[in-house]
Amino acid sequence: MASSNSGSNRTLIPEAKAGLSRLKTEVASEIGLGNYESVDKGNLSSRQNGSVGGFMVKHMIESYEQGLK
Structure with missing residues (x-):
């Protein structure tokens, strides 16, 4: 199933x-x-748009991990 x-x-x-x-x-x-x-x-490249999303996830994970300490 798709x-x-x-x-x-x-x-x-x-x-x-x-x-x-x-x-x-x-x-x-x-x-x-x-x-x-x-x-x-x-007008932005996929790399540019993807970098924004990727760094957002990185920031969210770092923030969550700091909250665990």
Whole structure:
């Protein structure tokens, strides 16, 4: 049976949307993509867009691990 991937890009906790948006902007700025919110994401490479998501996950994991200590 084929699995469906629809809806995988939605925020599961709506209250977290603003925080995730701030994190995305912060991470994009850290990797040299200033004004990320106003940039047409279609004009960025997959590598650039993927880097933002990857670094967001890295930051979230680091934050979680710090909370465990």
